[in-house]
Amino acid sequence: MDELTNQIGHALIAGGLGHGDVVLLVCENSVEAYATKLGAAKAGVVTAALNPSLAPDVIADIIARIEPQMAVIDAEFAHHVAGVFDASGLVVGVTITIGGDIVPGSVSFGDFIDGQLLAEPDVTIHGDDIWEILFTSGTTSMPKAAMLSHVSGTVTAHGFAPCR
Numbered sequence: 001m002d003e004l005t006n007q008i009g010h011a012l013i014a015g016g017l018g019h020g021d022v023v024l025l026v027c028e029n030s031v032e033a034y035a036t037k038l039g040a041a042k043a044g045v046v047t048a049a050l051n052p053s054l055a056p057d058v059i060a061d062i063i064a065r066i067e068p069q070m071a072v073i074d075a076e077f078a079h080h081v082a083g084v085f086d087a088s089g090l091v092v093g094v095t096i097t098i099g100g101d102i103v104p105g106s107v108s109f110g111d112f113i114d115g116q117l118l119a120e121p122d123v124t125i126h127g128d129d130i131w132e133i134l135f136t137s138g139t140t141s142m143p144k145a146a147m148l149s150h151v152s153g154t155v156t157a158h159g160f161a162p163c164r
Helices: 002-014 031-043 056-066 075-088 109-113 150-159
Strands: 022-026 046-049 070-074 092-096 130-136 144-149
Touching (some): 002 109, 022 031, 022 056, 031 092, 031 130, 056 075, 056 144, 075 092, 092 109, 130 150, 144 150
Parallel strands (some): 022 046, 046 130
Antiparallel strands (some): 130 144
16 A cells, blocks of 8 residues: 555655645545545645535535645546536546546546656645535535644544554
């Protein structure tokens, strides 16, 4: 997993993404999706996971607010987000081929990481840098965006470790 997430980090950097850029994830809970979150964190890139069942107007609002530079999606959701992505100019960079074929203009997850370095990306990340945006129910009709820092993610992970 460490080498896989390193490859993802390098692939994102090679694709022109860098510190603070946002990648929208329209995926179910797969190994590829979770590895993308961790690989993006290693590259200093922020991930924003989107519930695939959200209505198109909600997806459009989220895209307008977080301004992602790229999307990674499960193939099965391509038809659901295509109109919103086209209207916003958001590009599907990577398709996880769960439930369908590769989205035209994107690459498969395997091709995305193929040939990328296995070593840790050489980037500087501060503990207060944001690594993930999570959408929660809001007080308005649109979801709120909660930003999680690298430190908050690390502390949370330690909370799941068994105490002996």
